Amino acid sequence: MQYTGHDNDNAVQQEHVLAKSDVETYHRDGILIPRWRLPPQRLAELRDAVDAMLAANPGVRPEKLVSAHVAEGTEGVKGHKAFLSLAQEPAILDMVEQLIGPDIILWGGHLFCKPAGDGLEVPWHQDGHYWPIRPLATVTVWVALDDSTVENGCLRVIPGSHADRRHYEHEKMAGDLALDRGLAPGSYDPDSARDVVLKAGQMSMHDVYLLHGSNANNSPHRRAGIALRYMPATSLFDRTIEVPNTTPGLKTDFARRPLWLMRGTNPAGNDLSIGHGNVM
Ligand SMILES: O=C(O)CCC(=O)C(=O)O
Structure with missing residues:
Protein backbone atom coordinates (compact mmCIF):
# COMPACT_ATOMS: atom_id res chain seq x y z
CA MET A 1 0.00 0.00 0.00
CA GLN A 2 1.19 3.48 -0.84
CA TYR A 3 2.08 6.20 1.65
CA THR A 4 0.05 9.14 0.39
CA GLY A 5 1.57 12.54 0.59
CA HIS A 6 0.33 15.27 -1.66
CA ASP A 7 -0.84 14.94 -5.25
CA ASN A 8 1.67 13.37 -7.59
CA ASP A 9 1.17 15.60 -10.61
CA ASN A 10 4.08 16.64 -12.75
CA ALA A 11 3.91 20.38 -12.22
CA VAL A 12 6.75 22.05 -10.36
CA GLN A 13 5.29 23.20 -7.10
CA GLN A 14 6.86 26.51 -6.17
CA GLU A 15 5.62 26.75 -2.62
CA HIS A 16 8.11 25.10 -0.30
CA VAL A 17 7.03 26.40 3.09
CA LEU A 18 5.50 23.54 5.06
CA ALA A 19 1.97 24.04 6.32
CA LYS A 20 1.29 23.50 10.01
CA SER A 21 -0.49 20.27 9.01
CA ASP A 22 2.66 19.08 7.15
CA VAL A 23 4.77 19.57 10.26
CA GLU A 24 2.15 17.71 12.27
CA THR A 25 2.16 14.89 9.72
CA TYR A 26 5.94 14.60 10.00
CA HIS A 27 5.80 14.36 13.78
CA ARG A 28 2.88 11.91 13.70
CA ASP A 29 4.10 9.59 10.92
CA GLY A 30 7.87 10.20 11.03
CA ILE A 31 7.70 10.89 7.30
CA LEU A 32 6.45 13.64 5.05
CA ILE A 33 6.27 14.14 1.29
CA PRO A 34 6.48 17.91 0.84
CA ARG A 35 4.77 19.69 -2.05
CA TRP A 36 7.96 21.30 -3.27
CA ARG A 37 9.98 19.50 -5.90
CA LEU A 38 13.05 20.22 -7.94
CA PRO A 39 12.75 22.33 -11.07
CA PRO A 40 13.38 20.24 -14.23
CA GLN A 41 16.70 21.91 -15.06
CA ARG A 42 18.04 21.18 -11.58
CA LEU A 43 16.88 17.60 -11.82
CA ALA A 44 18.63 17.19 -15.18
CA GLU A 45 21.92 18.45 -13.67
CA LEU A 46 21.61 16.01 -10.79
CA ARG A 47 20.90 13.11 -13.11
CA ASP A 48 24.08 14.03 -15.02
CA ALA A 49 25.87 14.01 -11.67
CA VAL A 50 24.59 10.48 -10.97
CA ASP A 51 26.01 9.33 -14.32
CA ALA A 52 29.32 11.06 -13.56
CA MET A 53 29.52 9.40 -10.16
CA LEU A 54 28.80 5.97 -11.55
CA ALA A 55 31.58 6.47 -14.11
CA ALA A 56 34.02 7.80 -11.49
CA ASN A 57 33.40 4.95 -9.02
CA PRO A 58 33.45 1.73 -11.05
CA GLY A 59 34.62 -0.30 -8.05
CA VAL A 60 31.77 0.70 -5.72
CA ARG A 61 28.30 -0.81 -5.78
CA PRO A 62 25.97 2.04 -6.85
CA GLU A 63 23.78 1.57 -3.75
CA LYS A 64 26.84 2.23 -1.57
CA LEU A 65 27.93 5.68 -2.77
CA VAL A 66 28.37 7.13 0.68
CA SER A 67 29.36 10.82 1.06
CA ALA A 68 28.38 11.61 -2.52
CA HIS A 69 28.63 15.31 -1.60
CA VAL A 70 32.36 15.07 -0.70
CA ALA A 71 34.93 15.35 -3.52
CA GLU A 72 37.16 12.57 -2.28
CA GLY A 73 37.24 11.90 1.41
CA THR A 74 38.41 8.88 3.34
CA GLU A 75 35.47 6.66 2.46
CA GLY A 76 36.60 5.45 -0.95
CA VAL A 77 34.02 7.36 -3.00
CA LYS A 78 34.59 10.21 -5.46
CA GLY A 79 31.68 12.58 -4.95
CA HIS A 80 30.14 15.35 -7.03
CA LYS A 81 29.62 19.01 -6.20
CA ALA A 82 26.05 18.95 -7.51
CA PHE A 83 25.04 17.01 -4.39
CA LEU A 84 26.65 19.49 -2.01
CA SER A 85 24.92 22.26 -3.91
CA LEU A 86 21.60 20.40 -3.58
CA ALA A 87 22.15 20.10 0.17
CA GLN A 88 22.65 23.89 0.28
CA GLU A 89 19.38 24.56 -1.54
CA PRO A 90 17.54 27.25 0.48
CA ALA A 91 14.09 25.71 -0.09
CA ILE A 92 15.27 22.39 1.37
CA LEU A 93 16.99 24.11 4.28
CA ASP A 94 13.85 26.13 5.04
CA MET A 95 11.83 22.91 5.29
CA VAL A 96 14.51 21.21 7.38
CA GLU A 97 14.52 24.22 9.70
CA GLN A 98 10.78 23.87 10.20
CA LEU A 99 11.35 20.30 11.38
CA ILE A 100 14.57 20.42 13.43
CA GLY A 101 15.10 24.07 14.26
CA PRO A 102 17.44 26.86 13.15
CA ASP A 103 20.87 25.32 13.89
CA ILE A 104 21.49 22.85 11.08
CA ILE A 105 24.47 20.65 10.26
CA LEU A 106 24.77 18.62 7.08
CA TRP A 107 26.66 15.47 8.00
CA GLY A 108 25.86 12.94 5.25
CA GLY A 109 24.82 12.46 1.65
CA HIS A 110 24.37 8.85 0.52
CA LEU A 111 23.53 8.14 -3.11
CA PHE A 112 21.43 4.97 -3.27
CA CYS A 113 21.36 4.08 -6.95
CA GLY A 128 20.10 5.61 14.31
CA HIS A 129 21.56 2.17 14.74
CA TYR A 130 24.41 3.21 12.45
CA TRP A 131 25.11 6.79 13.57
CA PRO A 132 27.24 8.46 16.30
CA ILE A 133 24.97 11.43 17.05
CA ARG A 134 24.05 12.25 20.66
CA PRO A 135 21.31 13.04 21.44
CA LEU A 136 20.27 11.07 18.39
CA ALA A 137 18.48 13.35 15.94
CA THR A 138 18.46 13.67 12.15
CA VAL A 139 16.06 14.37 9.37
CA THR A 140 16.88 12.65 6.09
CA VAL A 141 15.77 14.38 2.92
CA TRP A 142 15.53 11.62 0.31
CA VAL A 143 15.43 13.18 -3.15
CA ALA A 144 14.20 11.01 -6.02
CA LEU A 145 16.47 11.41 -9.05
CA ASP A 146 14.54 8.82 -11.06
CA ASP A 147 10.88 7.95 -10.71
CA SER A 148 10.77 5.78 -7.61
CA THR A 149 8.08 3.12 -7.89
CA VAL A 150 6.97 -0.13 -6.30
CA GLU A 151 8.49 -1.98 -9.26
CA ASN A 152 11.98 -0.46 -9.03
CA GLY A 153 12.28 -0.63 -5.26
CA CYS A 154 11.01 2.63 -3.78
CA LEU A 155 11.58 3.51 -0.14
CA ARG A 156 9.21 1.65 2.22
CA VAL A 157 8.33 2.91 5.68
CA ILE A 158 6.25 2.01 8.70
CA PRO A 159 4.48 5.27 9.52
CA GLY A 160 4.50 6.07 13.23
CA SER A 161 7.23 3.55 14.06
CA HIS A 162 9.50 6.41 15.20
CA ALA A 163 7.04 7.59 17.83
CA ASP A 164 8.28 5.82 20.94
CA ARG A 165 11.89 6.72 20.04
CA ARG A 166 13.26 3.36 20.97
CA HIS A 167 16.20 1.53 19.49
CA TYR A 168 15.34 -1.73 17.79
CA GLU A 169 17.73 -4.67 17.84
CA HIS A 170 19.52 -5.25 14.55
CA GLU A 171 21.12 -8.45 13.40
CA LYS A 172 23.40 -9.60 10.62
CA MET A 173 21.42 -10.42 7.50
CA ALA A 174 22.22 -13.07 4.93
CA GLY A 175 22.53 -12.34 1.22
CA ASP A 176 23.74 -9.55 -1.02
CA LEU A 177 22.21 -6.41 0.47
CA ALA A 178 22.91 -2.67 0.45
CA LEU A 179 23.33 -2.84 4.27
CA ASP A 180 24.17 -6.07 5.99
CA ARG A 181 22.42 -5.43 9.30
CA GLY A 182 18.68 -5.19 9.65
CA LEU A 183 15.72 -5.63 11.97
CA ALA A 184 15.16 -9.13 13.24
CA PRO A 185 12.15 -10.76 11.57
CA GLY A 186 9.26 -10.64 14.02
CA SER A 187 10.41 -7.40 15.64
CA TYR A 188 8.21 -5.28 13.35
CA ASP A 189 4.96 -5.68 11.42
CA PRO A 190 5.63 -5.88 7.66
CA ASP A 191 1.89 -5.58 6.97
CA SER A 192 1.95 -1.98 8.15
CA ALA A 193 4.61 -1.01 5.60
CA ARG A 194 3.81 1.69 3.06
CA ASP A 195 5.48 2.43 -0.30
CA VAL A 196 6.85 5.93 -0.76
CA VAL A 197 6.20 6.40 -4.47
CA LEU A 198 7.83 9.55 -5.85
CA LYS A 199 8.26 11.19 -9.22
CA ALA A 200 11.80 12.20 -10.11
CA GLY A 201 12.41 15.55 -8.42
CA GLN A 202 10.04 14.86 -5.53
CA MET A 203 11.39 14.14 -2.08
CA SER A 204 10.46 12.67 1.26
CA MET A 205 11.70 13.66 4.72
CA HIS A 206 12.07 11.04 7.45
CA ASP A 207 12.93 10.87 11.11
CA VAL A 208 15.97 9.03 12.42
CA TYR A 209 13.88 6.55 14.43
CA LEU A 210 11.58 5.58 11.55
CA LEU A 211 11.65 1.92 10.44
CA HIS A 212 12.32 1.74 6.71
CA GLY A 213 13.93 -0.26 3.93
CA SER A 214 13.39 -1.02 0.25
CA ASN A 215 13.07 -4.00 -2.05
CA ALA A 216 15.49 -5.16 -4.71
CA ASN A 217 15.14 -3.64 -8.15
CA ASN A 218 14.41 -6.35 -10.67
CA SER A 219 12.64 -3.96 -13.04
CA PRO A 220 14.04 -2.54 -16.30
CA HIS A 221 14.22 0.95 -14.71
CA ARG A 222 17.00 2.43 -12.59
CA ARG A 223 16.07 3.90 -9.22
CA ALA A 224 18.42 6.58 -7.92
CA GLY A 225 17.89 8.73 -4.84
CA ILE A 226 20.17 10.85 -2.68
CA ALA A 227 19.70 10.79 1.08
CA LEU A 228 20.80 14.12 2.58
CA ARG A 229 21.31 13.91 6.35
CA TYR A 230 20.80 16.97 8.54
CA MET A 231 21.13 17.07 12.32
CA PRO A 232 20.37 19.87 14.75
CA ALA A 233 23.63 21.49 15.83
CA THR A 234 22.41 21.12 19.41
CA SER A 235 23.45 17.44 19.06
CA LEU A 236 27.04 16.24 19.01
CA PHE A 237 28.49 14.24 16.14
CA ASP A 238 30.62 12.22 18.51
CA ARG A 239 33.70 11.11 16.62
CA THR A 240 34.87 8.96 19.53
CA ILE A 241 31.95 6.56 19.20
CA GLU A 242 32.87 3.57 17.10
CA VAL A 243 29.92 2.42 15.04
CA PRO A 244 30.52 -1.05 13.67
CA ASN A 245 29.97 -1.22 9.94
CA THR A 246 30.40 -4.66 8.49
CA THR A 247 28.68 -4.19 5.13
CA PRO A 248 31.11 -5.38 2.46
CA GLY A 249 32.04 -2.58 0.05
CA LEU A 250 30.56 0.20 2.16
CA LYS A 251 33.19 2.17 4.04
CA THR A 252 32.26 4.79 6.60
CA ASP A 253 34.77 6.96 8.46
CA PHE A 254 32.81 9.01 10.99
CA ALA A 255 36.04 10.11 12.71
CA ARG A 256 37.01 12.10 9.62
CA ARG A 257 33.63 12.84 8.06
CA PRO A 258 33.32 16.59 7.20
CA LEU A 259 30.40 18.51 8.72
CA TRP A 260 28.89 21.68 7.29
CA LEU A 261 27.10 24.21 9.45
CA MET A 262 24.33 25.13 7.03
CA ARG A 263 22.47 27.56 9.27
CA GLY A 264 22.58 29.11 12.72
CA THR A 265 25.11 28.37 15.41
CA ASN A 266 26.87 25.29 16.76
CA PRO A 267 25.76 25.00 20.41
CA ALA A 268 27.12 21.46 20.91
CA GLY A 269 30.60 22.50 19.77
CA ASN A 270 30.81 20.12 16.82
CA ASP A 271 34.20 20.02 15.11
CA LEU A 272 33.53 21.68 11.77
CA SER A 273 37.14 21.65 10.56
CA ILE A 274 37.89 17.92 10.35
CA GLY A 275 37.76 16.37 6.91
CA HIS A 276 37.57 19.57 4.91
CA GLY A 277 40.99 19.10 3.30
CA ASN A 278 39.51 17.79 0.08
CA VAL A 279 35.92 18.92 -0.14
CA MET A 280 34.29 20.78 -3.01
O1 LIG B 1 17.27 4.40 -0.80
C1 LIG B 1 16.81 3.46 -0.14
O2 LIG B 1 16.14 2.59 -0.64
C2 LIG B 1 17.07 3.39 1.34
C3 LIG B 1 17.38 4.70 1.94
C4 LIG B 1 17.73 4.63 3.38
O3 LIG B 1 17.82 3.58 3.96
C5 LIG B 1 17.98 5.86 4.09
O4 LIG B 1 17.84 6.95 3.53
O5 LIG B 1 18.33 5.79 5.26
Missing part, protein backbone atom coordinates in the same frame (compact mmCIF):
# COMPACT_ATOMS: atom_id res chain seq x y z
CA LYS A 114 19.70 0.75 -7.75
CA PRO A 115 20.57 -0.27 -11.27
CA ALA A 116 17.89 -1.77 -13.49
CA GLY A 117 17.68 -5.52 -13.17
CA ASP A 118 19.98 -6.08 -10.19
CA GLY A 119 19.45 -3.30 -7.66
CA LEU A 120 20.14 -4.44 -4.12
CA GLU A 121 17.55 -4.62 -1.36
CA VAL A 122 17.96 -2.30 1.63
CA PRO A 123 16.90 -4.40 4.64
CA TRP A 124 14.45 -3.00 7.18
CA HIS A 125 16.41 -0.85 9.60
CA GLN A 126 16.48 2.20 11.77
CA ASP A 127 19.12 4.75 10.78
